[in-house]
Amino acid sequence: MAITIRIPTALRKLSGGLDRVPAEAGTVREVIAALGLSHPALAAQLLDEAGNLRSFINLYANEDSIKELNGLDTVLKSGDDLSIVPAIAGG
C-alpha cells in the first residue's frame, strides 16, 4: 500500500526538508517500521527505547486519530495519509 507520511515542521530537519515521505505499508506499525529504515533519526524521535510509540506522539490516519481506531494496528489503504502532529508550543 502506498502511504504518504506527513512530516511536521519540527521534524523536517530529519526528513531532509521533506514535508511528505512515502512508505509501503499496510498498518501504522508498518509505516513506522518503514520510516525507521528510510529515516532512522526521524523514526527515533517517535519511539522510546523499547521501540514503542512515545505516549505524546499523535498520529492521524487521514483525519482520524489512531487512538480512536486500532492504534498501531490500524489498517491503511493505498493513498492514505498518516500525519505526525506536534504538541502546540507556547503562547
Next chain:
Amino acid sequence: MSEQVSASVLDLVGNTPMVRLRGVTAGLPERVEVYAKLEYFNPGGSVKDRAARQMILEALADGRLSRDKVLIDSTSGNTGVAYAMFCAALGIEAHLVMPSNVSQPRKELIAAYGAKIIFSDPLEGSDGAIELAHQVLADDRTGRYFYPDQYSNPANPRAHELTTGPEIVRDTQGRVTHFVAGLGTTGTVMGTGRALRRLAPAARIVGVQPDAAFHGLEGLKHLESSIVPAIYEASGHDQTVWMGTEAGWAMRERLGREEGLVVGHSSGASVEAALRVAQGLTEGVIVCICCDHGDRYFDPRKLQRSSAAVAHV
C-alpha cells in the same frame, strides 16, 4: 463595596494563591520549601490572563484598540481564551489564529465567549499560526485589526513585572530564592525575573525548555528550533532546565495523585524542574508556576485542515 465585588472580569486577574508541595517533595530537607503558584485561579483559567489583560489595557489607553477594531493574534490556546474573555467583557470582536489540533475544550471555551477562530495547519505548530496571522494582516485592506502580537509586545512581560513578581515577593515575605517557569512566549520568565531582580535580588531565575524540537510539553517552546519571541532575552534568566516530555508528564500525573493538583503538561515540567533545582539545597524557597488546569488537554479525535477563512467552531 466589598473587596470581593469587582467592576469587571478584568479586575479578577492575578493575586493567585500559592500552595506548598508536600507529597512530591518527599525526601527534601524541611527547610527547602517548594511552592506552586496556581495560575488556574485566574478568571480565564490560565497565566495568560495576565499578559492578555495588560496588552489590551495598554492598547485601549493609547488608542491602538477601540470598540470599532477587531483584535487578532496567534495563540496556542490559553492566550486565545484570555483575549476572547476580555474582548467579550469589553464589547470588542476577537479573531484568534491557532493550530487546528488545539484541544476541543479550548475551542469550545473560545466559542462560548463569542470569538472567532482561524485554524492554521496542525503540522506547522504554533509558528504556522504566527505566519497565518501575518498573512491575514498582510491581506487586510480594511485596517480594522489590532494585532497585540504577544511574542513581541513588551506589555506581555510587563504584566508579570507588575503583578506576578511582586505577588511572589509579598507572599514569600521576600524569602524567594528561586523562580521556575516554562519558556513559551517567555513573558512570564522575562517579566517576573525583572521584578525579582529588583525586589529579591538574590533569587535565581530558572527557565524550562523542552529538550527536543519535537515534544509533548504543550505550551513550552524549544527556542532553538522555533521563531524566537522578540521579548526573549537570554540574560533574562540565570539558568535553563531542559525537560524531557516523559519526565514532565510523569510529574503532572504525580501532582494529581499526591498533591490534589490536576494541571497541564507545562505545569508538570515546571514542578519537575523546580524539584531538580531543589536537589542539593539545604534550604531555599522555590516558587514555580502552574500555568493552567489539566482539564483543557484532550487531543482532538479528528484532524481539521487549516482554514483560510474565518470560521466558527
